[in-house]
Structure formats: C-alpha cells, structure tokens
Amino acid sequence: MGNIVSYIQENQRTFAESPFNPVDSLVFSTLCYFNYEACGLVDPSSPERVLLHDVLALADWRTLTCASWLEDAKDTRAFLHVLMASRRFRGVELAFYANERSDAVEKQFSATTFVVPGRVAAQAEGAPYEGRACGMRAGRDEFACLAFRGTDGSFAGWKEDFNLCFKEVIPSQRAAAAYLSGVASAVEGPLVACGHSKGGNLAEFAALVVDEGAYARLAGVYNHDGPSFLDDPSPRIHDGRFATLLHKTVPESSAFGMILERRPDYRVVQSSALSVFQHEPFSWQVDGDDFVYQDALNRAAVFFDEALDAWLRGKTPAERERFIDTIYELFASTEASTWAEFQEGLFANTRRLLGSGTKLDAETKSFIWKTLGSLGGILKDETVRRFRPSPSTWLARRREAYDRKGRRQ
Template identity: 30%
Template sequence: MGNITDDIRQHFDTFAALPFTEADSLTLSQLAYARMPDNVPRYHEDSADVSGMIPTVSIRDLLRAECYDDMFGKVWSPQMNVDLLRAMGESPRWRDLRVGEYVDEFDAETTKQFSACVFELGDGTLYVAFRGTDSSIVGWKEDFTMAFRRPVASQEAAVRYVTDIAGRWAGPIMVGGHSKGGNLAVYAAATVPGEIQGRITAVYSHDGPGFDEAFFDEDGYARIAPKIHKSVPGSSIIGMLFETREHVEDGYTVVSSDGASIMQHFALHWQVDHGRFVQADGLANSAQYLARTINGWMAKYDDEHRRRFIENLFAIFEAGGYVTFGELTSHVTQSLPVMLAAARSIDVEDRDVMIEVLKGFAATAATSVISAK
C-alpha cells in the first residue's frame, strides 16, 4: 500500500474496468494544485465560449520539465507532485485525460483566492476540480474563516464557474476538491440551479471545512447531500471544522495517512490500495477533541466575535516564528511556549478556549516529527 502515486504505478485498470472512485477524485483534486502552463486553455468568465465547446489539452502536454518549477513550486513537496503528474501521464487509466478551463484569481481586497480547472475523463464525464490551500499558516487561516462566513468571494466564483461550465457540457458532471477546494465543491453544487444539480452525479470534499447549520438546512444542500462524498484523515483538523459527525457510518470516510499530526491533511500522505482508500479505525481522539473545542466555542458567538477569535488564534500560531504548519509542527516543543505566552494577551473570555486549542494542537503533533521532502 502507498499513496495515490504509488497506486497509479502499480495498477493499470482503465475506467471501463474499474469505475471512478474517491481515490480518483483525490488524484484530480491534487493535480488541481498545479499552476497550469500556458498551453492549457484558460477560462474567461466575461468572454466564455458559448458554442457548447470545452477546449482542453492532453495531460501529456503538461509533461514539460521546464515548467515544473512554475507548476509546483508553491505547493507542499513539489517533487511528490511532479511524480504524481508523471505517473498519470504513463498510466493507461489517466494518460488520455484532458484538462482545460483553467482559472487562477487573486484579489487582496476581497481576500479572493480562487482556482479551478476541468478534466475530461474520456467517457463523457467532466470533473470540475477546485484548488485548495497550501501548507502556509495564512492559507489555513482562510479555511477557518470559510467555516463561518459565507459566501466568501471564492465561493461565489465557484458557483459562477460550475454554472457556466454546465451550460457548455452536455454530459454528466462531477465536482470536487481538497481542503478549501472541497468546501467550494460542496457550496457550488448546493447553490447552482436545480437543473444543473440534477446533472451532477457526485460531489467530493477531501478534508474540506464544513458549514454553519443554516447552510445544511437550505433546500439546495438537501437536494445535493445524497451525492456528497466526504473523506478526512484520522488526525483531521480542517475537515472537522463545523463537522459534528465523528464516525464513518455517520456520513464520511476516515482515511489512513502516513503524515504526522496536522500534516495528515496533505493528500499525498493518504493511503490507497487498488483505487480505494485504506480506512483508518476512526478519528484520533485528539482530532475529536479539537473539533469539539473549536466548533463548540464558535457555536456560542456571532460572526464578529468569531472573526476576532480567528485573527487572534492565527496571530498566536504566527508568533511561533514559522511560515507553514509543517515547520511549526516539526518544532512544536520550541514554538509552543512562545504561542502560550502570546495567548496571555488575549481577552479573558477567549483565552481559556484558545489555550485548550493550542494544547490540543500540541497533542496532535506529539506523536512524531514531520519529515518533508
């Protein structure tokens, strides 16, 4: 058993032999982190092609060594992502895959970080993939923010993107993403018009943050809910934000990951065996504790108080002096005292729960030391 790259290299079933799986969705969600080279057709909302065509290029057109730095230089473990792309380009399951409609937008004023692309699977199905966040502390802060504020700019962009793509694609559509991308996939699928919802065959959220209770009560979510497949690693933190279900049988899959603590979030640490996730026994106690602590606290306060809490929490994480959670976890024994000291300046009404969150974070990091390629 290994990760999705290992599995692609070991098994050669076509989609005709082995239908699309959750692990396949994770593969496409991870590839969506790439900054696609110029030969991949771009999506332009204001001048979208209304001819009914989705322009795409073969995945083999991405296999350009001179582009790898630009494609993967900003993602966690660039070489692991290059290996995934090469494995897909060599595989009979993936080498006829086509990609297009790439969009990558950033707007500091609206805190908009939005990227998406589409993949033609070759059987008439289109997979819409939304990019997630990177391993930076700043990127994870956006995941926390999305869990209680909606719609954010990237969610609105996701709805427009799916709506337009669906208008130019006659076949079935799947939607998915990892981390923030999973949240965007669920939000878009639940918010597009009902006619488009009927054409969406599956929605995949791989460790994506959840939503407030009001969203779950909406008719659009109720219509799409049976098609949602959520998966999280055993030490999930991001995917458990506003998530009250803590067991596989309650609606999501807990996946075994060889990442340490918080870095189990990284999709290329998830374990796969012949196209299927290797399931863990359940959520780690530390992950359940963090979920109850954070979600229970947020349920008590309005959006403005939650916003201040998130700002303060991440200021404390940043006080450790590290840019990514991988670095922070690797040096938790040195950074935790600094973070606890920073927490003492927080208002007393928030301080206790914030310290509990930091202690819970330390508990998830105590099992092993991160090793990054």
C-alpha cells in the first residue's frame, strides 16, 4: 500500500493506456491548490493552455504551494518531484485558472481545468461518450478534468464553509456552477468534476445544477471529504444517473466530509494519519489504481457525526447564523486575515480575542455559552449512550467478576 505520491511514481502508464480512475481525481484535486498565477506562466484571464510539466519546472515551489495545506505537508516536495518525472501526467495541460476571494461577500473560490490526453471511463449508464475516447480537438483524444479548490487559509474561506450550515447556496457554489457551464461551452468532449474538502462540495453542486447539455457530458463527479448540503440543490440528486456519476470518499475518521451528509452512498478510505489529520490527501491509502477501502467509519467518527448532526438539526438556521457570525467577528477583531497570521501572533491575538469576548453584551455572551453548552450536552449524551454497557452486559460483567472472586477464594 502507498499514497498518491507512490501511485504517481509507480503508475507510468498514460491515460490512453489506463483510463482515469478515482486516485487520479484526488491527484487533480490536490493540484488545484497550487498558486498558478505566481509562476508567471498562467494568465487567469486567458484560455491558453500551459503544460503542467512546464509550470512545475519553472515555478518556485515555495511560492507555488504557499497559503495552503501543501505549504507544511511533509510529502509536498516528493509529490512535486514524482509529478515532474511522471510519464502519466507529462502531457497534462492546464487552462481556465480562476482564483477569486472577497471578504465583503465571504467568498473564496478557485478552480483549474486540466486537459488530459487519453481516456476517461464513462461512469453513467447511457453516457454519450461510453465505449470510445472523445476528442476535444480534431485528431486528439482527451478530456477535461475540472478541479475545484478546497478551503485556503483565509478567514473568509473558513467562514464560507461554516455558512453551509445555514445558507442553501453560498457564493462559491454559484461560481462553481458558472465555471462548469463556461468551460463546457469552451471545450468539447467528456468532462470530469472533482475536488477535495469544500472543493468536493463545489464539484457536486455544480454537477447538480448545470445545464442539461453540460450535465450529459459528465463522465464522473468526485467529492473527496467535502460536506453535503443543507437542502437538495436539485432533483438530480435522486436520479440514478447522478448516483452512478458520483464518487464520494471520506477517510475513516472523517468529520468535515460527513457534515450534513444524509445519504449512504459514500465509501470509506483507510488513512495513515490520526483523527482530523486524515483530511490531508497524502494520508489516504492507495493500492494499485484505487483506494484501500473499509466497510464503515471509525466509531469515533460516527459518534461525532451523529452528535454534530443532532446539534445542527436542533438549532434554527437563524440561531446557527448568529452563532457563526459572532465567532467569526471575534476572530476578525484580531486584525489577522488568515489562520497563519493568527498563529504568528498567537499570544497577542488570543488575548485580543478573549478581550473582545468580554466586551460582548450579556445577551450575546449568554447565547454563545448556551449554544456551546447544547453541543457539549449532546456530546455527553452520545458518549453515555454509546459507551455505557446495556443492563444485560452490565449484569454479565458483574457475574464474571463474582465468579473470578470466588475462584480466587
């Protein structure tokens, strides 16, 4: 077993020789975290294609990966090295790079289209490209993989994630739908949508609401540990074709990807990391051309998911909005705009954060503590329910202890 780094290193078959698979979708979902505008080769306003290999060869890697989880991940440099040497990814081109952020409307959106030479296996029954490779240019067999970026390190990005708990649609979801529609109108051939974290939610949302023409060309939708939806974005979510298109994967201790998830059609991937650190794609276990799966989430993940879901369902959208907005305003009062900046001045920012909290009016402070208290109460009840033995189990344990005591005497 390995991860996506060892997968790239060992799988030297081209996409023409071995079609696109779920592990490839996680690779592209990771590649879309790169700051392509920083290398000077990618113009966000231009549809011109640039070889991924050229970007990796000419860009400063520190600049390329800054302000994302890749900046500190221990496998990042190995990931870049194997990509540089990869026969499979050597011919991949990127285009239609978009990177938008707005604190005013609480929006953080980025997406990259990867033009892949080769084949994508049609995933949906009756898909128009089933059984044949399709060209986006005359004489070329290729498809477009649209990768949506997950949350960056900005407060605006995290705030938009939290807004999913009370808003039916957030700005980056609208941008994702427009992006998919726009790319579909600019290229021909099959399409794949993918993303990690919030990017997985964006890929799924865009596929659900895009026009019928673009939807008919989709050959796969990959949501890697991204949250679900407060309400169903469209009736397509219940269609058999969409169920066949969608591949949702979560690590065994997933927390983020299970938020608002009500459907059972996800697969659980084994991870080499612990707890919340399993969210990092480099920790996901790979065997051959697919992930290493297990039957269910870990008990702790199921416990947290059920407790959080009960808390969310127990609060009105207005209560959730008020709580999230208040907490966000407290962090914003520190004058840091990213989590990295907050950590750089951790002591001073924490003191300022607590100081701002004490200046809140009594009603707001009471509301915050009651909200946190209700979550704590649910966690406590879930702990008791899940780990306290049933009366029959307790009686059996008592009898066993009594028997052991009698034997010792």
